[in-house]
Amino acid sequence: MRIIESIADMKKFRLKLPEPVGFVPTMGYLHEGHLALVRHAKSENKSVVVSIFVNPTQFGPQEDFGKYPRDPQRDLAMLETVKTDAVFMPPVEEMYPPGYDTWVELGKITHRLEGAARPTHFRGVTTVVTKLFNIVQPNRAYFGQKDAQQALVLTKMARELNMDDLEVITLPTVREPDGLAMSSRNIYLSPAERKGATVLYQSLRLAEQLYQNGERDARKVHQQMLDLIQKEPLAQVDYISIANAETLDELDTIKLPALVSLVVKFGRTRLLDNIVLR
Numbered sequence: 001m002r003i004i005e006s007i008a009d010m011k012k013f014r015l016k017l018p019e020p021v022g023f024v025p026t027m028g029y030l031h032e033g034h035l036a037l038v039r040h041a042k043s044e045n046k047s048v049v050v051s052i053f054v055n056p057t058q059f060g061p062q063e064d065f066g067k068y069p070r071d072p073q074r075d076l077a078m079l080e081t082v083k084t085d086a087v088f089m090p091p092v093e094e095m096y097p098p099g100y101d102t103w104v105e106l107g108k109i110t111h112r113l114e115g116a117a118r119p120t121h122f123r124g125v126t127t128v129v130t131k132l133f134n135i136v137q138p139n140r141a142y143f144g145q146k147d148a149q150q151a152l153v154l155t156k157m158a159r160e161l162n163m164d165d166l167e168v169i170t171l172p173t174v175r176e177p178d179g180l181a182m183s184s185r186n187i188y189l190s191p192a193e194r195k196g197a198t199v200l201y202q203s204l205r206l207a208e209q210l211y212q213n214g215e216r217d218a219r220k221v222h223q224q225m226l227d228l229i230q231k232e233p234l235a236q237v238d239y240i241s242i243a244n245a246e247t248l249d250e251l252d253t254i255k256l257p258a259l260v261s262l263v264v265k266f267g268r269t270r271l272l273d274n275i276v277l278r
């Protein structure tokens with residue numbers, strides 16, 4: 001496994017990699033969800049590149065950039081086990097040299113849900129991912145469904161910016177045995193919060209069950225999810241959304257495919273989760 005820190009070295013090494021090249025961009029502090037993406041990439045491509053870069057531009061000024069969990073040695077050991085070919089770990093100044101001021105920005109779809117709660121977040125994500133795509137030149141790139149809006153945004157960006165030699169692939173959320181979606185931020189949870197956090201997936205399953213039982217009124221589903229979450233004393237709902245799964249337009253009447261997504265805070269930790277009703 002080759003560890004690469006400079007953009008120039010990554011570009012040089014890319015020329016030697018057997019194609020197709022699969023790419024898994026990450027911010028490190030890896031878990032089984034990331035490894036599932038790498039394994040899948042490995043199964044469909046001749047080479048796999050993983051990036052580890054905690055991207056400052058996707059964090060708001062009050063957010064956890066400084067405190068975001070980092071453990072590169074552990075990450076590298078995990079990536080060895082899934083036979084990653086190259087790990088790209090640029091320092092911040094390589095990606096954003098002094099005076100850097102070029103941005104990739106999408107429209108409406110980035111103003112909803114996470115974009116409404118975190119106004120500069122998607123501009124940071126689309127900018128860094130475009131830069132990473134230009135550096136790594138992958139044939140396929142892999143993202144997790146847990147960040148459903150991010151996956152939609154990046155798929156739309158690749159299509160609309162004519163990144164035609166690149167396929168953006170979204171893979172299912174990997175969950176803990178009790179249903180909690182895997183996330184690097186789960187480390188922030190106290191044991192009591194970790195226990196209470198199972199309420200996210202329970203509320204999504206409730207939404208699915210209500211839909212299967214014939215409920216089509218989004219407000220009623222929303223209310224029942226809220227009632228369930230409010231039974232958990234440590235949980236604070238940030239938002240619950242029932243939206244068109246492609247445009248993210250909020251629905252009054254549930255029509256398929258619908259994205260049911262939510263953010264619930266435990267202390268200062270925001271947990272995201274979603275399911276798609278198909």
Ligand code: PAF
Nearest residue numbers: 025026027055125128147
């Ligand atoms: O999902 C993430 O970890 C990040 O948003 C990404 C896609 C690596 C961009 O920094």
